Amino acid sequence: MVERSPSGLRVLTPPRLTAPLPGLAVQTRLRLSERDELILRELGGLLSELAVRDLAQRAFLGEDQSAADFARRKRELTALTSSRWAGTIVRRSNEQWELSRRGQTAHLHQLTTAIAAIEGRLAVPVASCDVPTRTRGYPTQQVRAAKQRRLQHLSAVAARVAADLAAGRVRVVRGGKDLLRNRLHLDESGVDLVRWRRRWSDARTRIEADGESGKTFGNQSIQISPQGSVLIKLPPELATRHTASCDRFGRYRLDATCAFAYRDADWRSHVAAHRSVGYTIRFDADRCILTAAFTPLRAQLPAGMDDEQLMKSALAGGVVGVDHNADHLAAWRLDAHGNPVGRPERVMVDYHGSASRRDAQIRHACSTLIRHAKNVGATALVIEDLGFDTARETCGWTGRGGRRFRALVAGMPTARFAARLVAMAHRAGLAVIVVDPAYSSRWGAQHWRGATSTKSNKTSRHDAAAIVLGRRGQGLGARRRAEKTVLRKKTEAARSGCVGAHSGAGTEDHRPPVSVLQPASVARSGPKFAPRTAYTMRLADGAGQRSSPPKTVRGGPSSGVPYPVPRST
Template sequence: MPGPSGVAVRTRLRLSAAEAGVLREVGGLLGSLASGDLAVRCRDGLAHDGERWAVRKRALTGRSSSRWAGAITRATHDQWALARRGLAAYIRGLEAGIATVRHRLSLPIREKGTKRAPGGYRSRHEWHAKSRRLTVLEARRDRAVADWKAGRVRVVRGGRRLANTRHHLTDAQLTEGQWRGRWETARMFLSADGESGKRYGNETLRITPDGQVSVKLPAALAHLANASHGRYTLTHTVAFSHRGQEWADRIAGNRAVAYTLHHDPDRNRWYVTASWQRKSLPVLPLHAALAAGCIGVDMNNDHLAAWQLDPHGNPVGEPRRFFYDLSGTAPHRDAQIRHTLTRLLHWARQSGVRAIAVEDLDFDRDKTREKHGRRKRFRRLISRFPTARLRARLVSMAAEHDLTIVAVDPAYTSRWGAQHWQKPLTTPRRKTTRHDAASIAIGRRALGHPIRRRTAPPRNDQSDRRGHRTVQAGPSARGSEETRPRVLGPRTRCDGPGRGANAGDQCAQNRSGHTAEHESWHQDSPPLSL
C-alpha cells in the first residue's frame, strides 16, 4: 500500500478575549462568503467549468482578498466533490439493499439460506412488509439517481446532524446559546492554502520560525489591523512539538504550508493545524519488504491479533493481542485506535520485520440491514468496525517507522487459519484462538505461501498405520481410491509408484487373492548363448 501523501500537525493557540473576538469576526465573515459560494457552486451542478470558477473567485476577491477567495473556492469545490461521492455511495447502498430484498422475496417462505446469501423470510407477514419496503427503496434509488444525473447535491455547512439538533435541544442536553455557539463555530472559515516561494510558505496566515502568528485581514475588516499591510498579529507564540523540526525546515525554505484555525466551543480553546504535502517516495518492492518476514494482523471488534512470521511462513514466538475500546465518542475511539497502532508498530520495530500484513476489508455491501435481517448486534458490529480509519491510520503511522503495509485478500483467512493452524499451535500453556490462527493465514498469504501447513511425514514408517497424513485425502473423499497416473520418465532398477506394468491395475497391486497369485509359475527357457 502506498504511504501517506500529506502531513498534518496541531497545537494549541492561546488568545486573549480581544484576539478571540477578532478571529471570530474574521471567521464569520469568511464563513458567510463560503456559504454563498457553495450555493452558487451547487446551482451550477455539472455545468461548472473553469470560467465559472474564475467568475466566483472575482466576486469574492472584492470583499476579502485574492488569496482568501482562492482558498474559499477551492474548499467549496472539495466539499461539492465530497457530497458527490457520498451520493454515489448512497446509491450503491440502496442497490445492494434492493438486490438482497429481491432475492429473499423470490425464495419460498422459511427457505434456509447459505453462507453466501440469506434465505427466505420467516412469515407471510414479513414477506408482505418487505415487498412494500422494496417499493420504498426503489423510489429512493430513483430520486438519488436523478440527482446524480442532474448534478444536484445537498450540503449543509456546519453539518446536517448539528442543524437537526436545533429541534431536539432537550434530548441533546444543550441550551439554545450552547447550540448557537457550536453552529457559528462550525460555519466559520479560517483556512489558508500554502504557497511555495512566499515568505514562510504562506502569505495569508503566516507563522514565523519563532512562533509568531499573523493573519491577513479581509478588505472589509482591514480597520482591525494592528500591524502593517493589513495584518493582525497575535500576542502569544505557538510551537509544534510533533514534527516540529520538519515544519521548521519547510518554512525556512519557504515551502508551502497550509494553516487552519479551529475553535473548540466545549473547552473554549483555539487550535492551529499545519499541513503540507510530501513528495511521493518510491514504494519498496514487495520481496524486499518481506525479506525478513512479516507480522500478520487480524482486525477484530475489540482487539488486534498479531503473530510474527519468518520468511518461510512459520510463526515465531508467541502471539500478541492489542486491545481497544470502540465505545464512547468519536474522539475517544480515534484515540484508542492510535494508541493500539502505536503499540503494534513499536513491537514490529523491536521484532526486526519491515512489513505488516493486514486484510483489505470492505463492509460497504454488508452494512445494509436487508442482508442480515434481525441480527441487529451483528449489523451494529460491522457498522462501527473502523476498517477505513484503522487502515488509514496504520498506513500514515507506519511510514514514520519505515514499515511497509501489505494488504491481502481477506477471503477465508479465519476459516482456513482455524482449520490448519489453531489446533497444532495449541499447547497446555498456550491457548491459540481463532483470531491468532487467522493472523498466521494473513501473514502467509502476504508472503506468497499457501495457508495450509506442510504435509507431515508418517510417525512410524512409510505406511500410514496411524491414520492419514495432514493434507492427505480421507477414505470418504471423492477420487481417493482411483488409480494413480502413470509418471513418464527414465526407467530405473526398481519401478516406482505408477511406473510398472500393472500401474493402472488396482486389483493386482493392493488386493489379496488376486488370480495372478494362483496361476502356475513357468520359467522361460535359457538363451542359446549359454
C-alpha cells in the first residue's frame, strides 16, 4: 500500500547512497582443441548429471533440510568426484532452491497486489471515482467484465502458488523454461530437433569450481596461472579414462590458454597473491566461455565516516541528475547549491533487439553519462528508483493505451541499467544516489521548464525532470525558491503567527492538513465566515469551502472584536 500524506500525495522516500559492488566477474573465450572439447564436454556431462540428482534431493527435502542432510549429500558426491567438486554442486543446488523460493514469494506478492487492485476498482461503479480512496472505476461495462474474468484467473494462480509455497515445492528447469517450451512447440520455434538438443545440452552443461584463499592460484579444481595455462582436476572416473592426457594427480592441462581483455591486470595480481578466484566454464553454441569471479581490493574509506558524512562528500562537487526514458536519458548538471549549469545532455538509446544488443546499449549509455559527469566536474550521479511491479494493474490505463504503456515499461531494463551504472561509476570514482521518481516530470514542468527555456533552446519535460531528480538527491525541494508564506501584504492575522504554521517552505515535505492552519479562534462550532487571510480557510468539519467574508466585517484574531454571526435561515 502506497503511503500518502494528508493532502493525498505520495510520501517520498529519502535519497540513499549506493554502496560499491563487492564482487567482479570477467569472462573470455577459450580456443579449444578437439581433445580439450572432448574432455570438457565429458566433464560437464558428468557434473551436470550429478547436479540434477542433487537438486532433486534438495527439492524433495524442502524446508526440512538439516545439517546432517547437507553432510550426507556432500559425502555421496565426494565419493564420485572430489570434495571440492561436491561442495560446489551442493552449494549450487541450495542456491537454486532458495532462488526458486524467493521467486515464489515475489510471484505471490505480485499476484496479491494485482488482485487487490482489481477488487478495489471493481468495488467502484463504472465511470466513477471514489473520492476518499482516489480509486477509479473501470471506464465501460465491457472492460469491467473482462477484469472480472481476469480476477478469477489470478485468484486460481495465486491459490496454486500459495499451495506450493506452503508445501515447500519448487519448480526448477535446468536449461531454462524457454528451451523447454521450444521443445514442446518445435514447429513454431523454427528449430529442428538436432539443434534443439545441442542447445539443451549446452544450457545444462556447467563446469563450476569455487575458489579457496591460500591455495595455489586461488583454486584447486581449476587452476589458471598468471601466464594463462589452465589446469583442471578431473574426477577419478574421467582421470582413469584419459590416463595418457593427465598427470599422476589426475589433472589435465588444456591446450588452450586464458587471457582476459578486461581487468586483466587485476586478475593477474589477484591470482599471483593466491587469493580466492571462482571459475565457471560453459558452452554457447560452438564457443567455450570461461568466467572468473573474484573480489578485488578496494581503497578503504576513512575511518569514522558515517552515512551523513559520506553523502556530504559525494555531493561536494555537484551532481548530474538523470531521467531514464524509453528512448533516451536526459541528464543535467547541478552545482552544489542545486542550480542547473549549462544545457542538458541527452543520450539516445534503443533497447530493441537481442539481449546482447540491449546490453551494448546499456554500456554505451553508462559510459556516456560517466564521461559527461567527469567532464563537468560532478562527483555523483542521481538516478531514479524505477520499479514497475504494479504497473500492470494499477497504471489506470485500459485498452490500447494501457497495452502500449505496459509494453513500453517492459522494454526498459531499469534494474540492469542501475546495476551496470553503479559498478562502472564507482570504478570511475563517482558516487551514485538513488531517489524516489514520484512527481518528477510534473514538478519539473511546473517549476523549471519555463525558467530554463530560451528563445532558441526549449527545455523538455524530461530535461526539467532531471533537474528535480538532481535536487532531490541533494536533499533540496523541487521549487526554485522558498515558498512565500504570505501572498498578500502583512496583516494583523499574519503578525499573530497563525500563517507561519507551514515551516517546511522550500522543501518537498508535504503541507500539513489545512485544518492545522486555522486560527485558534475558529472553533469547531465557530462561525461560518471568517476574514480573508493569506491562506485558504477550511471549515473544521472538513467541508473545505472557500468563503469570502462580508464587506462589513471588521476585526480579526488579534483585534479582540468578535466575528459577526450570520443570521439563521
